[in-house]
Amino acid sequence: MSGSLFDARRVPAGTSTISIRNLSLEFPIFHGGARSLKKMLFRQGKAALTSSRSLRTGGEVRTGRPDGGPVYVQALEDVSVEIRSGERVGLIGHNGAGKSTLLRVMAGIYMPDSLNVAIRGQVAALLDVNSGMNPELTGRENITLMGRHKGLNTTQIRQLEQDVESFAQLDTFLDLPVRLYSSGMIVRLGFGLATAITPQILLMDEWFMAGDFHFRERAEQRLSSVVNSTDILVITSHALDVLETWCTRLIWMEGGRIRMDGPTADVMAAYREEMQAPEPEAAPPAEPAG
Amino acid sequence: MVSSGSSEHTGFTAPSAPRTRSRIVMACKDIADGFRLWRLAATLGWLDIRLQFSGSTLGPFWLTLTTAVMIGSMGLIYSQLFHLVLKDYLPYLSISIILWQTGLAALILESCSTFTRATETLRSVNMPYTVQALRTMMRCGIVFSYNLVVPVTVFLIFGIWPGSDVVLALPALLLWLVDSVALCLLLGCACARFRDVPPIVGSIMQIIFYITPIIWEPKQVADHAWLLYFNPFYSLLEIVRRPFLGQAPTGAAWLISGGISLVFCLLALFVFSRSRSKLAFWV
Numbered sequence: 001m002s003g004s005l006f007d008a009r010r011v012p013a014g015t016s017t018i019s020i021r022n023l024s025l026e027f028p029i030f031h032g033g034a035r036s037l038k039k040m041l042f043r044q045g046k047a048a049l050t051s052s053r054s055l056r057t058g059g060e061v062r063t064g065r066p067d068g069g070p071v072y073v074q075a076l077e078d079v080s081v082e083i084r085s086g087e088r089v090g091l092i093g094h095n096g097a098g099k100s101t102l103l104r105v106m107a108g109i110y111m112p113d114s115l116n117v118a119i120r121g122q123v124a125a126l127l128d129v130n131s132g133m134n135p136e137l138t139g140r141e142n143i144t145l146m147g148r149h150k151g152l153n154t155t156q157i158r159q160l161e162q163d164v165e166s167f168a169q170l171d172t173f174l175d176l177p178v179r180l181y182s183s184g185m186i187v188r189l190g191f192g193l194a195t196a197i198t199p200q201i202l203l204m205d206e207w208f209m210a211g212d213f214h215f216r217e218r219a220e221q222r223l224s225s226v227v228n229s230t231d232i233l234v235i236t237s238h239a240l241d242v243l244e245t246w247c248t249r250l251i252w253m254e255g256g257r258i259r260m261d262g263p264t265a266d267v268m269a270a271y272r273e274e275m276q277a278p279e280p281e282a283a284p285p286a287e288p289a290g
Numbered sequence: 291m292v293s294s295g296s297s298e299h300t301g302f303t304a305p306s307a308p309r310t311r312s313r314i315v316m317a318c319k320d321i322a323d324g325f326r327l328w329r330l331a332a333t334l335g336w337l338d339i340r341l342q343f344s345g346s347t348l349g350p351f352w353l354t355l356t357t358a359v360m361i362g363s364m365g366l367i368y369s370q371l372f373h374l375v376l377k378d379y380l381p382y383l384s385i386s387i388i389l390w391q392t393g394l395a396a397l398i399l400e401s402c403s404t405f406t407r408a409t410e411t412l413r414s415v416n417m418p419y420t421v422q423a424l425r426t427m428m429r430c431g432i433v434f435s436y437n438l439v440v441p442v443t444v445f446l447i448f449g450i451w452p453g454s455d456v457v458l459a460l461p462a463l464l465l466w467l468v469d470s471v472a473l474c475l476l477l478g479c480a481c482a483r484f485r486d487v488p489p490i491v492g493s494i495m496q497i498i499f500y501i502t503p504i505i506w507e508p509k510q511v512a513d514h515a516w517l518l519y520f521n522p523f524y525s526l527l528e529i530v531r532r533p534f535l536g537q538a539p540t541g542a543a544w545l546i547s548g549g550i551s552l553v554f555c556l557l558a559l560f561v562f563s564r565s566r567s568k569l570a571f572w573v
Contacts, residue, residue: 028571037484104570108416113316113567123416132415136341145337148330149417 016121016200016231018083018106023116025076025101025256034071075101077256085121085231090247090264092237092271097253099236103127103203106234121231124199126190135179139170139189142178146193164192167222184215191219195226202230206237244268317563321475324420331421335428353392353436361387361440368505381450384441385534386504389527392437395495397430397470402488404478409573419562419569423474430470441534452536459533462547466530469551472558479565482572498523519543522550 033039076098083089091099104110105117107125133142143164147157165174168188173181178189194202227233227246237243243250243264250267252260260267324331343349364387365380372379404426405412405419412419445451481487502523508515518524525546532539565572 028568030572035485037480037486037490040484104413109413109570111567112416113313125414125416128410128414132411132417134337134410137337141337145330145333148333149327149415151327 010122010200011120013200014085014231016085017118018081018120018201018232018234019118020079020081020102020105021116023076023079023105023111023114024074025105025111026072027075027101029071029073031071075256076105079256079258081251081258081261083232083234088227088233088246088248090235090237090243090250091253092240092243092250092267093253093259098256099253100127100205101256102253103205103234103236106201107203119201121200123201123203124194124197125203126194127203127205133178133186133190136177138177139168139174139181142189143193150197160193160196163196164189167192167196167218188215191222195222198226198229200230201232202226202234204233204235206235206239240268240272313563313566314559317559317566320418320562320566321420321471324418324424327418327421328424330417331424332428334421334425335432338425338429339432350432350436353433354439357388357392357437357440358443361444364505372506377448381441381444381448382507382535383505384444385531386527388434388437388441389530390499390502390504392430392434393466393530394523394526395499396433397427397466398473398477398491398495399488400426400430401470401474401477402481402491404474405482405569405573406478406485412570412573419566420471420475423471423478426474426478427467427470431467450536452534455533455536455538457533458538459530462529462533462539465547465551466526469526469554472551472554475562476554476558479561479569482569483565502527519546522546526550 028034033043079098079102081102091102093099101110103125104127106119107123107127108119109125109127111117134145137145140161143161144157147160152160168174168185168191170181170185170188173185174189178186181189194204223246233246235243235246247264249262250260250264250271251258252267252271260270339350343352346352348355361380361384365376365383368374368383369376369379401423404422408422408425411417412422477487477491481491498521502521503510503518504527508518508524511518519542525543528543529539529547532543
């Protein structure tokens with residue numbers, strides 16, 4: 001179909017690349033007054049007044065950041081990654097190490113215009129459990145929306161629906177609003193949807209391994225068939241065995257930087273060693289950036 | 291913000307100079323891509339309406355009913371207060387209220403939440419931001435057409451037929467559509483960054499409602515009618531309303547409407563191109 005953006009991003013098979021050079025990313029955290037236009041204008045007005053006064057009196061000490069302004073959190077610092085077609089990359093690291101942020105950069109959600117980032121190929125990303133699904137809509141309607149997003153026509157959407165339906169096995173739940181689903185059911189739907197149309201670059205956050213054992217088995221089957229026809233796979237996970245099964249290369253993130261990058265076995269050995277050293281990370285707090 | 295130094299809410303820094311692709315070009319590309327996904331935007335807009343009224347038998351016709359009751363009672367009260375003939379006043383009031391309340395004002399108020407109500411989507415799916423603007427436009431368009439039934443009914447009841455001039459409303463409505471996309475991009479970005487903008491916009495719209503001839507008629511200010519042209523919303527309203535009342539809008543009204551629309555579009559492009567790469571952090 002001519003109107004499809006999804007197809008427009010397609011590159012010849014085997015030529016997909018992800019190239020990130022010296023990327024740093026700061027999250028602005030807006031809290032309280034930082035969200036307010038009124039407060040910002042007052043703040044700037046006040047700053048203008050203080051500076052003019054300080055010109056006259058000289059030597060007035062001013063605080064570095066006017067209070068109430070946005071606070072920044074350094075999420076990625078000088079990250080450089082080159083991923084070529086055929087690579088299966090796993091991202092490991094603590095919660096908050098920057099894995100999900102990096103995945104969002106690769107998906108074109110954060111900093112889409114940066115010249116430090118070049119993504120070639122058609123990307124599908126499973127970032128949230130909801131993956132942009134509208135919880136108020138039924139599963140079927142969400143499938144339609146996804147199809148429309150990919151620029152499919154009505155017949156193609158019906159095909160997509162059948163494909164997802166047979167994979168997710170949600171039966172009558174497919175016609176109920178997604179908010180009524182259990183988390184496992186949402187995963188079934190989301191995973192089925194994201195893998196129904198084989199992308200050239202597949203990005204997945206760790207949640208996809210939720211779901212019961214039976215589903216996990218089928219998910220892995222489906223994933224392996226998808227993975228075999230995608231150019232690039234990038235997954236984040238805390239399940240080391242999952243990464244060992246799927247990945248040819250691991251990137252170990254720590255504090256927004258790349259700690260180690262190399263073949264799975266090497267990085268895994270170093271990572272395990274560190275984990276067993278003095279303090280094993282005990283139930284880290286929830287990741288702020290998702 | 292060490293290296294860029296451009297603005298305090300840039301949202302990122304790069305150790306080397308913050309090199310980005312031309313913002314305007316990327317914004318235009320986003321808009322073009324968004325229009326190519328119009329089917330998605332239309333579906334989203336339609337589903338918004340359906341969700342809003344799920345579980346009610348009348349569905350979106352609730353909108354029609356509410357408006358009908360409001361216009362009926364307003365017409366009765368104001369025609370008494372202003373000593374106007376109901377047959378003259380009610381058609382004018384009905385079309386004015388609809389064009390304002392479910393047209394311009396609704397559009398401006400809704401445009402504020404263009405991006406904030408799509409937080410989930412923006413943070414997890416790579417989709418042109420313009421799709422959200424088109425979605426808001428679609429939603430407003432649907433509500434508007436449901437409400438349009440009311441003035442049409444009033445016209446039928448009083449046996450008024452505006453004549454062939456009514457087709458002049460079409461290019462004007464088209465201009466409104468252009469404006470709606472521009473306003474969604476403009477106010478959508480502003481409201482994503484500053485959460486106190488929607489109430490500010492709300493208050494301003496309230497004031498504009500009173501200073502624009504909506505429940506009162508321009509002829510009531512007879513000698514000072516030219517002053518009305520200082521209010522661009524008057525012209526925007528007139529180019530659609532006059533044709534419905536069987537008159538051609540004045541050239542001045544069209545000129546001002548065209549001018550203000552151009553201002554909206556340029557402002558929107560400016561703000562949107564600067565906000566686009568940060569929207570994912572703001573929502």
